Amino acid sequence: MLRRITLISASIALGCLATIGPVLTSLYFANRDVENRDRADIQEFADKAMLRAELVTYQAFAALSDLEQQPGAACSPANLEQAARVIYNYRYVQDAGAYAEGKYLCSPLLGDVHDKDLTLPPPDYRTNDGFLIWFRQKSPLSDVRKDLQIGRNGHYVSMDPEAYVDLIDPARRPIAAIQTTTGTVFAVSAGADPNEMFNAWKHAGDVKSDEWNYAVARSSTRHIAVVVKSPRSSVVGDRPKLLAAWLSVGVIAGALLGWLAYRRVTRQLSFASTLEWAISRRKLDVVFQPIVRLADNECAGVEALVRWTLHEQAISPEVFVRVAEESHLIQPLTDLVLDKTIAQLGRLLAANPAFYVSINVSSEDLRTFRFLNLLTKSLQGTGIAPRQMRIEATERSFMNADATRGVIAAFRAAGHPIYIDDFGTGYSSLSYLQTFEIDVLKIDKSFVDTIAQDTASSVVAPHIIGMAHELGLEIVAEGVESEFQAQWLRTKGVQYAQGWYYAKAMSAGDLARWLGKNRAARTPDSIGGGIATGSIET
Template identity: 70%
Template sequence: MIKRLSLISASVALGCIATILPVLTSIYVADEDAERREQDDLQQLAAKAVIRTELVTYQAFAAIADMEAVPGGPCSPGYIAQLARVIFNYRYVQDAGAYGGGQYLCSPLMGDVRAQHLTMPPPSWRSNDGYLVWFRQKNPLSDVRQDIQIGRNGNYVSIDPQSYVDLIDLARRPIAAINVETNTILALSSGADGNDMLNAWKLAGHVNSEQWYYAVARSATRPLGVVVKSPRSSLLGNWTGVLVMWLSVGVIVGGLLGWLAFRQISRQLSFPATLEWAISRRRIDVYFQPIVSLTNGECVGVEALVRWNLNGRYISPEIFVAVAEQNRLIQPLTDLVLDKTIDELSKLLRSRPSFYVSINVSSEDLRTHRFLNVLTARLGGTGIRPAQIRIEATERSFMDADATRETIAAFRNAGHPIYIDDFGTGYSSLSYLQTFTVDVLKIDKSFIDTIAQDAASSVVAPHIIEMAHELGVEIVAEGVERDVQVEYLVQRGVQYGQGWLFAKAMRVNELILWLSESRSTLQPTN
């Protein structure tokens, strides 16, 4: 009897151990995964904060350039009236004026103050390109307010420091903007401690803290950096309670969880195999979404979009493309899209030499000539011009600049224009355009959605458009769904649009019918 009880006790103990160990292991793994996700999310916030600092600084520089172009002498009524326009045109500029001889001369807010002899202290820092910066300059109109002032050639602008850290963040995580050459805090969001954030910057975010995560990011174009932090959270804070709970649940719950986990893991493991099977059997479809000229509504080309119908259920491209990238299937998938695109559009492309199709290419194929060689061989003997096959790459594909720069140049030398897809959502928006030669920017739908709306991100679209014009590249606006967006884009010189307002993605036979109907509506009437 005692032996039997011992055997039962041992079985129960082993069952409990078999139940608890996987659970605690899973909790530990989940805790590690949650920590990684929090750190990734924090790094994304830091990248967005850097873009904000670049944008605010860009506005200050643009405002000063406009001031330098104002005719006539400083402080005349006409001069001050023109400076008032500058303040109105630039969202982050609070005041604009003239200075000289270590004194304020005039501004729209102060008026002509030359007779008051309001002194300006020496600048806090001078940039290599001739800009003077006062980090914490007391505003003559206030006893308490301190602005960031940026000046050059006798013209200055005042910027509210909070503009550098004014991001939409529901978690309200502390943010600091820093001049990296002087290690000076430019701005702090609410709840941020200057000494703490500056120390985190000097340690590159590697702060030994049990309460906070830190992340840093640096601008590639200006001596600006940001530090952000968020509170740590842990799934293992109450590990004793978790242990007691699972001891009481026992082997039955462990078996049930094991069965559910087995089903889930089996489903996940089989998905890449199913995708590989679909690619090898050419069961992946290609749809085409028109790209139209915003000025006359004519369709100039299409984007090839991949679609997958698995047993009557459409799988989101965001899901299976990510699986393809993680399981070394993205190159066979891209090759299949190319094959089907040429097979289905070759007649249309030959009949309309100015018509084109753009194909999305992964970052993996931007590091070597593999896909370029496949594309060149596939076009041989088809009569399709290289310029009719255009290459789309997302911003993150450009992050490894050294590996991709030569491949991008090779595509363009072969006659294939390069598009940057989803522009504005990556980390290097304002920097890599200086090191890469591209042909077209595609503004991400998230920014087009904010047009004519009072949203914090609505300021991004006009600056991307202005940047593209300065670089001499064409623009495609993605996700156009309303006429008011078209009017806004046309007024700002955006050439092309893509979205449901014009047409959804469609099969090739539907595309040809749609093109025929669209061309008939564009024909002049007698």
């Protein structure tokens, strides 16, 4: 009997253990999973906050660079006009002006304050490259506000520190921004204790707390760190909310619809944030598609094209370029293409003055002189002539004629030929061809495909060619894929072509090899002064 009771007791114990054990184990792993998810979520948010901080800082230094481009005496009308333009062009810049000998001199908002003795105290920090930083500088425009101020060479810009921590966040997690060289907490959001956030940064977010999680993100390019604080979740505490959700069909339906909407928005925001991250870390590649002179099949130049591979999957440029335009990332993307193009083709261009590369420029950079100034500065000391860097713009870029006309003229005055890309697919108009001075029309592939075919659009290519000849413009035919198309275009007086018939877009190294083969394939009479392909820097 005793043995039977023992066996029964053991069986009951084992049964209870088998029932309770998995429950207790699942609760343990559930809590660990919640903790891991919390940490992953807060780290992701911290990384997004760091992207914002890098963007704000980028604008500050870019704004200072723009101020330094304007020649002439401080506080001259031209310099004040340039400062006003900087305040307008850069979203996070609140004021911009000049200073000297520890005093404010002028700004578009202050006016001329030479005689008002507005003292500027010594900076809180000096960088090795000559930048002066005031972390909490009292603004002369306000009795209570303190700005982040950055200066160099007599120019300064003022930023609202809250721009570093003012992110859209339904959870309202406290954020702090820290200058890592000095350990200065220069921006905090509502609910953030500077001392607490500094301690979290000091310990890389590894702070023991039963109530809070901390995450730290550091910039790879600036001496900046971001600290985020978030309350810990509880699987037990959250369960009643989950159970309550099932009590009502209406609540379930509403939660489902809200979740679907949230997921959609999250994916979009996540893609834009990933693109911003990729641009800031130079993860996008630039490839080059040859442009061939039809008369002798010699490669006259190339078009620089941007490509992005994410998680070993190629992302269509039509997708990420559109997201870049919608997310105000198109200018950093264009800057990256320019930088990589000069780095990879600089020696080839310098060694071959007749060779060129064309770069696609967005409508945003055809409304201001920002990109022209950057291009001019980037070419200094490279040996590359302005005519070797050509500007391609789509038709819709020309819609705002008043804002664009002067910039287009400035590009051409600086020596950069202007191309209209994909001509005929957008807002085609003879009026803007007469209004703007341009150099080249590029016939879109969709019209090249219908050459000599009996279709409604087959008459477009001959019409464009005839119009270009009347206006004295050169022509590049895109998407050429057969000898028949090339011969037809040649007979119609089209000067240049690009497309798979000649070559696909390729890396700088592959371009060097292709140029060598192209030069060898042509007859000695047509080679003439061939391109020195061995000087490409990859």
